[in-house]
Each structure stands twice: as structure tokens, then as C-alpha cells.
Amino acid sequence: MSQQRKAIWEADLDEELQDVDLNLAIGSYGQNDLYNDVQSRIDEATLVAVQQQMAQQAAFASIPDVVKRFIVHFHQAVLENNLAEITVAYESGWNRLTEKFYAKTEWPEAEVIAPLVNDDQIFLILYRELYYRHVYSRLQPDIDDRFHSYENSCELFNYLLNSDGPVPLQLPEQWLWDIIDEFIYQFQSFCTWRTKVKSKTDEELQLLGEGNQVWSSYSVLNVLYSLIQKSKINEHILALQEGKSTEEIAEIVGEYGVRPLYRMLGYFSIIGLLRVHSLLGDFTLALKVMENVELNQKSPFTRVTACHVTTYYYVGFCYIMLRRYSDAIRAFVSILNFILRMRQYHTRSYQYDQINKTADRMYALFAICNALSPSRLDDNIFNTAKERFGEQITKMSRGEEGIPAFEELFIYACPKFISANPPPYEDPELLQAYIDDPPVEPIQRHLSLFLSEVRAQVPVPTLRSFLKLYTSLDAKKLANFLDADEEEMVQQMMVMKQASRSISRVENGKGLLDGQTISTSDLDFVIDDNMVHIAESTVGRRYAGWFIRNTEHAQRVYDTIKSSPLPPRKVNVTQTQPAQAAPAPPRNAGAKVAWGGIKVA
């Protein structure tokens, strides 16, 4: 009784205390008439707090026990830095429970489950990261979700970067990549949402007007650059390439860089920068930040498949925009082969769908590159691309009519470009002007730039088909065939010549921007005043490589079999039968049982 009176008395003073008391009060239940009495004295704030508390209680009670146990177990694993347990909980536990209980709704809020984890703020930040990731992927985030997820990310990075010294946390690499990936994805999603001015409510307009710093490009770039600088990942990679010893490396990278958490975060941030710069339209800078990363199977980014795929996708796309089609083709071919090979191991992963979608877009980009710069290719990939995009491929090689096909594939396959600046939410006048006359969307801008390149190369396929038929030809005659003005035709031939030369990375080139001019076409020509001389290169049949590879494979198989232990000798079937029959009769005889004389058959 006295407890309740105290609660009422101190209602205005200390909300926290009051919460606790009310807890007990609600729990004890039967004192309704007393409450009716004093209901009017409780003011608005406490009522709201009471309701919140009750809601939280109800929410807490509605969490299935399985989930509660999972959260406790997860928390324990994080506290103990038990990497294996964390990985299991993160990869399979979370997804299983999402499928089972939270496929269409949100996970319980962090405040609700806080008691389970003793209000461990670090764990709650990580939990919120997963919570918002779920909201963004399965549900529609509203403006509050977006603002809060930004704040949560800031808190997380603040914790990682601005604590005194490196934090003693250990997380699986997949999670680290997902943190960076999701951060950029939320940024991109916010930018796209932000530009849709017309569909905003007044409240949203106001919040956006005030919250200029939320998800600003500078802050996102700041996070990524800080992670790179803190972990000194670029120096680390250079030191590895120069073959320095582990102690020297440890000295170079400092206390942050030696910890795997920071090292991997720094590394993934480089890939993150590649992505952000591509989204903002700065393709050279995107490739420049990757200058120390080597694109081969040994690089650390291949350890996380999603990261691997993403890297190649963006690198290939940047090459396309830089008109280095052969480099782009090379990138796409290697990653598509990789995806084909590892497809069977990843069917259970929740990223399987995403990887497949990216692979599909890469097939489209590969088809585009191939149309613009035909070269001897990997038949396997080409056939798959043809299955998927055969119609567009035939259209694209037909010159002028093919431009819509280029447009279609480009729009399908390009990254979701964003614009760096928000609409002017702070100033209603400017905002109205913006609504009346919206600027061109980034994707349209990049599309028109790409199409201008394509258009320049439109006459090339027809010229090619004619030139293939001759070794030398008078320019006037060629013009007659093409039904074109001679001068125009000569200009088109210069275009064709330029189209067949492009910059490509050679063996020893360092960095992705490097390269030398190579010839990419098998058809070459030169104009001698008015005569055109043509030469074609062909590839001789290559069979030696195939034979060598298969011979070695057969050798390996043979050696393996020869050196394996022999299987145990099996006795012949015909011999065993009489042996089996023989013991049977004596057994029968021996099995005669004393009681009742029943014979055992």
C-alpha cells in the first residue's frame, strides 16, 4: 500500500523511479479502485510513460522464447569474442528466426530487448544495425527509420573510430562487409527517396529541411576515408606487396591496423569508396582509390563472395564509362566464370538472390561491351549471354536500329546513380521552383553520355561486314556499296579505326587506370590516298593447351587411383553359398528347444 502512495506522490519528480514502482503496481493487480481514485492526478507525461512501459511490457511478452534465447546467446558470444559462435548466430540463426517469426514485421525494438542483454549499449548498436537492415530489405522504411538508422550508423562508427584505442570487438568478415555494404545501400536509398519531392508530407518536408546533415555525401565519404586512414590499409597492402616481414608491417600499420577488425573494415571501405564514387558519377576517382588492390584470386576481398562480386561489377562498369571495353570484358568474364563455379556452394546463402541478380546485370553489360568491341571471347559466357539477351544482341549489331536495345540494357544493368545534392528543402521558394522544373535524373544523364559514344560507333558494323570481303578496294567503290558520300565514308572509317584501338591493362601495369593502346579488332585496314587495304588476322586452331590440360588431369586421376589402398578382397559369391548352407542345418539341430519341441526354422 505504501508503495503505491509513494509512486503517486513522486509522480512528478523522477520518472525512472516511477516506472519501477508502476511495474510492481501493475503486477499486483487487484487495486483498481485505488487507481480510479487518483487517475486524475497523474499528468500527461507520466501517462504517456506508463503507456510506453505497458507497450514495451506487452511487446516483451510477445517475443517468442526462442528469440529471447537466441538474443541472449548471441550477446554472450559477442561479449566473449567467440568468432565461431558469432558467425553461426549471425549467418544462420538470425535468418532462420527472421523467416519464422519476422518475415513481414520488424524485429522487436532495441529498447524492448535491452533487459535481456543488460543494456549493453555496444550490443544494442549492433542489434539495431541488424534491425534496420531487416527493415530496409523487407519492409518500407519511413522517414523516422531513415533518420534513426543514420544515427545508429554514426554511433557505431563513432564507437569504432573515436574510442580511446582500438575496441576489443571481433566480428566475422561477412558481417563487417555487410555493415559497409548496408551503410552505402541506405545512403543510396535515402538519396533516391529524397529526390521525390512531390510525394512528401508536410511533416517530412519540415524534417528534411532541418536535417540537412543526415545522410549527406560528405559524412558518408568521411566515414569511409576515416576507416581507411585509421587502419592504414593502403600502406598495409603496399607493404605486403613489397614483401615486408610481419614485424615491419605491424610497425607501419600501427595499433589499429594489426587488428583484423580494423584491417578488414579498412579494406572493405576501399571497395565501398569504389561503389560510392561510381554512384556519384566519378569513374576515374573510383578506379583511382582501388589502385593498390590487385584484382586476382589471392586478394582478401575474395573471402567474402558478395564483396568479390560487387568489386568486379563496379570495376567493369567504370571501365565501360571510360571506354575501355576490353578491360571491362575481361573483368566480367572472370567474375562470371567464378560465379558459375561456386554457384552450387551458395544456394543456401541469403545473398544468393542478390548475387544472381548482379550476375544477370553483368551479362547485360558484357553483351553491351561485346557489341561495341567485338573480340575473341569466352564461348561459355557468350552463349549464356546470348540465351538471356539474344534479342538485344542481334539488334545491337545492326547499327542505328540498335540504339534502343543499348538503352534498354544500360538502364537495366547500370548502378542506381544518385545526385550528390538534395533538393533545396530549406528554402520553400527554391523547392517550388525545383518541383516545377526538376533537373534531369542522374541515370538519364549518364545514359545520354553513353549513347553518344554508341552513336559515334554506329557505322562500324556495316563497314566491317563490307571490309571483310576484300583485301583492297577503291574508296569510291566502297562508297557506292554503302550508298554514302565518299567523304563521309572516309570519316566513318576513321571512327572505325579509332574504335578498334583502346586502352587496356597490360601485364605489368600497376593500378587499374594504367594501360596501353592495343588493337581490339581482328580486322585492320589502312587508306592509301584513295585505296583501302585490308588485312584480317585469324587465330589458328589451338589444341595443344586442351590436350596438355587433359593429359595432366588424367595423370593425376591415374596416380590417385594407383596410390589408393586396395579395397578389401571380396570372396566369390558362388563359394559363399554352400558355406552359408552348411552351417544352417547344424544350427537347426542345435536350436531345438526343450519346451514343446518347436523346431526353429
Place this chain on the structure above:
Amino acid sequence: MVSASEWAAPPTRTELIENLVSGVDRYNPNNVGILEDYLYHQIRSQEYDCLANLAILKLYQFNPDLYNPDVVINILIKALTAYPFPDFNLCISLLDERPFPANPDEPDPLPSLLPVLTSLYNLLQQCRFPAFWALYRSDKAESLRDNYTVECVGFEDSVREVVIRAVTPAFKRIGTDRLSTYLDLSGDDLTAYIEKLGWSLDAESGVATLPLNPDNQIVSTVVQENIQLPQLTKIIAHTQTVA
């Protein structure tokens, strides 16, 4: 042709600029002045540094209040002369949506000049050199010529270099009439220019012969397989070990 590494890091770039371009300082709005001065240096001395100019555009992208249309137009003019590198398109990619008109007194010349610049670039892409010169000398490009290209030292010569870059791989010999339409030079100017390039001119037939280069010597090749002995060592070694 300039190799890509030179394009990415031209030898004329100073160390200060190099640090700005390669580091995090490129995002610092206070550094835009340094980069703009460097641009004007490029204009006056006929040098070119693509990445530094892109850095300026990126700063404009993030800080619309720094936007200076003259600088942008100068960058685009310089990028025109870099063809066949895709610089012009890269610059346009970084020109975000219209920046908000900061100063209503000085109208923004960019929206009117941009289509002209884009058409000039398209003509270069399609190697339509006579049309390029026609457009360039026409009224539409008058404002461009009077205000901008006149300040850019050697703009026309740089464009002629672009033309030469396109002509050299495709031709062994080219008629002087054709060449003069491409270069927008005639008579003595043309002769002087050809001699400067080191080509030999046959005055009576009016044909200029280009020096041989890897691109205009065509050889039909058959790419044969080249099997080296080391590749076969494993197989041969195996035949020895098999009993």
C-alpha cells in the same frame, strides 16, 4: 598516343597538385582556389591534366556555392582537345543537376554554351572534322570563341592534334585537299604544318605521305599456338616414372 599512365599522372603536374589529387584534401573546399589556378596555368601553357580538372568539378558537385561557370567551360574546352580519351564525357558526368542561380546579375553562360560544346564533341567523336570547323566558325559558337577559346592558348592547334591522332592510324597517304578540310588550313599554312609534322609532301599530285607507325602498317597475322618446352615437362616426366 599518350599512354594511360601519362593521362592519369602527367609529368607536368607539380607535387602540390599531386597531393591534392591523390589525397583526402581534394574534398576540402578551401583548396578549390589552388586547383583553379592550376587550370588557368594549363590554359596558358598548353598543358593538360585531366584528373586535376575532374577534382575541381567534384568540389563543385559537393559545394554548389563554389560553382564558377567560366571554370567549367574552360575545363570542357580542354577536355575537347583530349579526344580520344573520354574526358569530355567524364566531365559532364560530374556536372550534377543545375546549381542554383546564386547571382541573378551575372547570368549563367553554361546552359547556352553546353549544347554547342556537346555538338562539337559529338562531331569529333564521329570524326566529322569539316563539320566541326564549320560549327566552330559559325555564329552559334561565337560567344564561345570570343570569351573562352581565345584565351586558351593553342586551342585550335590542340584540336588539330586531335585530327592528326585520328588520321595517322587510318591513312598511309592522304590527299592534301582532304587534309586541308580536316585541319582547316590551306595553302602555305597547310604546307608549313605538314612539314612541322614531319610528313613528306608531294606537291604535284597533292598527296602527303605519312610516316609508318604501328597502326597504319597492316599485316594479316595468323595467331599460331606457341608451345614451349616447359609446358610439356610434366607430361614427359610422367612417362618416365610410369613403370
